[in-house]
Amino acid sequence: MRSIAEDLTTRARIRDAAIGLFGRDGFARATVRAVASAAGVSPGLVIHHFGSKAGLRDACDQHVLWQTATQGREKTDPGSTRQLIQDYLNHPDQYADEITYIRRALSDESEAGDAFFDAVVKQTQDIILAGMEAGTIRKFDDVPSTAVVIASNSLSILMLGRHLSRTLGTVGPEPHGIGPELLRQLTLPALEIYTHGFYTDARFLDAASEAINHNTNSGREHAP
């Protein structure tokens, strides 16, 4: 957890302002002048400290993505990704900029975003393997693909958070963004599916399994 940070070095102030603007407006729309203005400095100083706008982006990637990606990997205890996301989403005011920045990095083509996604998938796979051994998670044939599915489902809350809070119409203090209210509303339905399943029987699964493993490549009975 980072400190409230008032006496930051100028370089750090510029970086934090850039994280906020890059996440909110995207790398192309956010201008160097806007970053400088948000940090209370001149545009030239931004270039002086980071070499170029791309260098500034690299510094932001380093600060937000690589740090969290590797910090997650240090904790060998499975479930650290879960707690990382929990930490993020339970303190929306503190981490809002980081959340939106990660979303942008996962959307745009970004090497750091790729590393972050890979880290999340790896953590998920470790969780699944440990859970399968402990007996809390069902045994899956294709663990890597299952981990990708689970990670993708988890990250979808982050990617589509704006739409989720919009359609569900959370009545919390913050109308937009991903917050605790939204999570509380989605946790039970998600766990319901993860616990008892979505379908009542294996009809769709058997049909898809037979369609895929045997003949044509047109998997017509795909899940919604």
Place this chain on the structure above:
Amino acid sequence: MRSIAEDLTTRARIRDAAIGLFGRDGFARATVRAVASAAGVSPGLVIHHFGSKAGLRDACDQHVLWQTATQGREKTDPGSTRQLIQDYLNHPDQYADEITYIRRALSDESEAGDAFFDAVVKQTQDIILAGMEAGTIRKFDDVPSTAVVIASNSLSILMLGRHLSRTLGTVGPEPHGIGPELLRQLTLPALEIYTHGFYTDARFLDAASEAINHNTNSGREHAP
């Protein structure tokens, strides 16, 4: 299904070129000159036909998003969204531009993207209600939230497709992008979870249910 389209009107050629460039590079990065060059016309003609770059974007939204969103709503038969996505993802060469455009519209703040997401959620909700009545889908207390969760999970394949194909390393003819190979690899794990669940028992569900319905707002036992 659209025709192969060689004898298109110039306006349509510009629009299609813009759909491709807006989807691939984003609205801000894609320039009017690049669109004009891709369509084989001059930059001035783009403005002449669409008034402005924003007008061009509106025309693209109209063509890709509103059309599919409303076209989905016309078919009362539940499952049309599924078939729409299936149609899209089974003809990647034909619909690749539309797919990336929809992804961009869902990421960026776009009124048309909002409408598309709402349409998908509504379709999903109709599917769930029909399935609950037919007995093929389990009965859920909070159907709207469940529909949002299912729709979000489905769209995550679209949002994170680049990462999915990258980490799973599909060996198909197209190394990148969302294609039939990727879908085939993800269908069975997803249906496995949707059929038999992810956890072995209701431990996490009960814990989360008690934590949310009773006391503190810190849902510590959240799914991954």
Place this chain on the structure above:
DNA sequence: TCACACATTAAACACTTGTTCAATCCGGGA
């Protein structure tokens, strides 16, 4: 006190952007 290195700025530069405008091209009615 004095340099010296660094932080910082205002102004300018080169370039790209979206858009405008006058000038052409061209096909189809009178």
Place this chain on the structure above:
DNA sequence: TCCCGGATTGAACAAGTGTTTAATGTGTGA
């Protein structure tokens, strides 16, 4: 045939972009 309206273009414009540069402040060690 002539003419006219729309399609189309090349050149230009004004604004905004990232970056450079010379100058100025500013604190620190000798």
